[in-house]
Amino acid sequence: MTLADKRILLIIGGGIAAYKGLDLIRRLRERGAKVTPVMTRAAAEFVTPLSVGVLAGTKVYGELFDRDDEQDVGHIRLARGADLVILAPASATRMGKMAAGIGDDLAGAILLATRAPVLLAPAMNPAMWTHPATRRSLETLKGDGLHFVGPNRGEMAESGESGEGRIAEPLEIVAAAEAILGTGAGPLAGRHILVTSGPTHEPIDPVRYIANRSSGRQGHAIAASLARLGARVTLVSGPVALADPPDVSTVHVETAREMLAAVEAALPADAAVFVAAVADWRMEGDAAHKIKKGPEGPPSLHLVENPDILRTVGIGPRRPALVVGFAAETRDLLENAAAKLERKGADLIVANDVSGDVMGGEANTVRLVSRDGVEEWPRMPKGAVADRLALDIARRLAETGRP
Incomplete structure (x- = not known):
C-alpha cells in the first residue's frame, strides 16, 4: 500500500466540490493512509459530518472553540500530528485568508500551525479562478512552499459554465500526495504499458490528407493516468495539438x-x-504534386486498407497480457463493440458513441465490453474516464497473476 501508515489530515472546504472529499477519503484509506478529517462550517452544508466520519473511521473535527478538544490546544495537536495536510476543495476565500495569514476558524488555525507539507486542490467558478485577487493568492501561497493539484477544465456543477476551475479528481489528488510524500510507486510500478492516441493523417497529395476528428485528449489522459499509477508508459501519438504528457515516453x-x-x-x-x-x-x-482542378471534374481517389494495428497485436506472437481497444461508433454501439472484441483478439473494448460531442470534446460516456458482459459508466470528464480505466487496468493485470 503506497501510503501505508501515513497520517493525512484532510480539510474539507466549502463548495459543491466538497462531495469529492468522500471518495478522496476512500482512496486514501485504500492505500493505507490514516485519515483525520476536518470540516469547515461551509463544508457541512454540502456533506454531512456523519458520512465523512463513517468513511474515515474516526472523529470529524470542526470547531476551533470546542471545549473538549481545545483543552489540550487541539488545533496545534492536529496540525503537528500530520505527515501531510490536504485542503480539498480550496475556495478563493480560503486561499485569500491563507495568503493573508488569517486563522479565524479551526481549518485556518491548523493551516497556520502545521509544519507538514500542505496540498491544495482548488475548486471555483472559472471567473473566480482567473480573478487577479485569486492569482495573487496563488502566487503568494506557491511562494510560501505550498503544493497545488488542479484545477481542471470542465463543466461547473453549480452553474453549467465550462472552463478552468473543476476540482482535481480524487485519484489525481492521491497521486499528488504520493509524490509529495515520496511513496508514489503505485499499483502499476514495474509495468510497461503501450498507449496509442490521436488520429492518423494519410496523404492524398503534398497539401491534403485523409483524417478524422480525434483530438487525442482521451488517449493522452489515459497515458498520463497510467504513469501516475507508476507504469512506464510508451505513448504513440498521431498529429495532435496537445503537449506530451509528463513522465511518459512519447x-x-x-x-x-x-x-x-x-x-x-x-x-x-x-x-x-x-x-x-x-x-x-x-x-x-x-500524388507527388498538388492535385489541380480540371475540366474533367473531381479526380478519382483509389484507396487501399490500412494495417489493423489492434488485430495485429491482439493475435500476434508478442501479444501483451492485456489488450484494450476502443470502439467509436455512431450506431449499434454494443453490437459493434462485441464483434470487435472477438475479431481483434482484445480482452476489453471501451465503447463510446461519438455521434454527439465526444470527438474533440472534454467529456465522454463509455461502456466496457468484455467476455464477462457490459459495464456502463456515467458521463465523466475525459480525465476521470482515464483515471478509472487506469485503475481497472491495474486490477486486471493483478488478476492475471503475472509478475
Missing part, C-alpha cells in the same frame, strides 16, 4: 503504417491500450 507519428511500426518497436509490454482513431484507408499512391 513517439510522434503521422500515418497508420508509421504508428504500427512504432507500436511493434515498443513491444514487449504488459498491456496495450489502443485509443488512436486510425484511418481505415489510405491512398494507393499519394
Whole structure:
C-alpha cells in the first residue's frame, strides 16, 4: 500500500466540490493512509459530518472553540500530528485568508500551525479562478512552499459554465500526495504499458490528407493516468495539438503504417491500450504534386486498407497480457463493440458513441465490453474516464497473476 501508515489530515472546504472529499477519503484509506478529517462550517452544508466520519473511521473535527478538544490546544495537536495536510476543495476565500495569514476558524488555525507539507486542490467558478485577487493568492501561497493539484477544465456543477476551475479528481489528488510524500510507486510500478492516441493523417497529395476528428485528449489522459499509477508508459501519438504528457515516453507519428511500426518497436509490454482513431484507408499512391482542378471534374481517389494495428497485436506472437481497444461508433454501439472484441483478439473494448460531442470534446460516456458482459459508466470528464480505466487496468493485470 503506497501510503501505508501515513497520517493525512484532510480539510474539507466549502463548495459543491466538497462531495469529492468522500471518495478522496476512500482512496486514501485504500492505500493505507490514516485519515483525520476536518470540516469547515461551509463544508457541512454540502456533506454531512456523519458520512465523512463513517468513511474515515474516526472523529470529524470542526470547531476551533470546542471545549473538549481545545483543552489540550487541539488545533496545534492536529496540525503537528500530520505527515501531510490536504485542503480539498480550496475556495478563493480560503486561499485569500491563507495568503493573508488569517486563522479565524479551526481549518485556518491548523493551516497556520502545521509544519507538514500542505496540498491544495482548488475548486471555483472559472471567473473566480482567473480573478487577479485569486492569482495573487496563488502566487503568494506557491511562494510560501505550498503544493497545488488542479484545477481542471470542465463543466461547473453549480452553474453549467465550462472552463478552468473543476476540482482535481480524487485519484489525481492521491497521486499528488504520493509524490509529495515520496511513496508514489503505485499499483502499476514495474509495468510497461503501450498507449496509442490521436488520429492518423494519410496523404492524398503534398497539401491534403485523409483524417478524422480525434483530438487525442482521451488517449493522452489515459497515458498520463497510467504513469501516475507508476507504469512506464510508451505513448504513440498521431498529429495532435496537445503537449506530451509528463513522465511518459512519447513517439510522434503521422500515418497508420508509421504508428504500427512504432507500436511493434515498443513491444514487449504488459498491456496495450489502443485509443488512436486510425484511418481505415489510405491512398494507393499519394500524388507527388498538388492535385489541380480540371475540366474533367473531381479526380478519382483509389484507396487501399490500412494495417489493423489492434488485430495485429491482439493475435500476434508478442501479444501483451492485456489488450484494450476502443470502439467509436455512431450506431449499434454494443453490437459493434462485441464483434470487435472477438475479431481483434482484445480482452476489453471501451465503447463510446461519438455521434454527439465526444470527438474533440472534454467529456465522454463509455461502456466496457468484455467476455464477462457490459459495464456502463456515467458521463465523466475525459480525465476521470482515464483515471478509472487506469485503475481497472491495474486490477486486471493483478488478476492475471503475472509478475
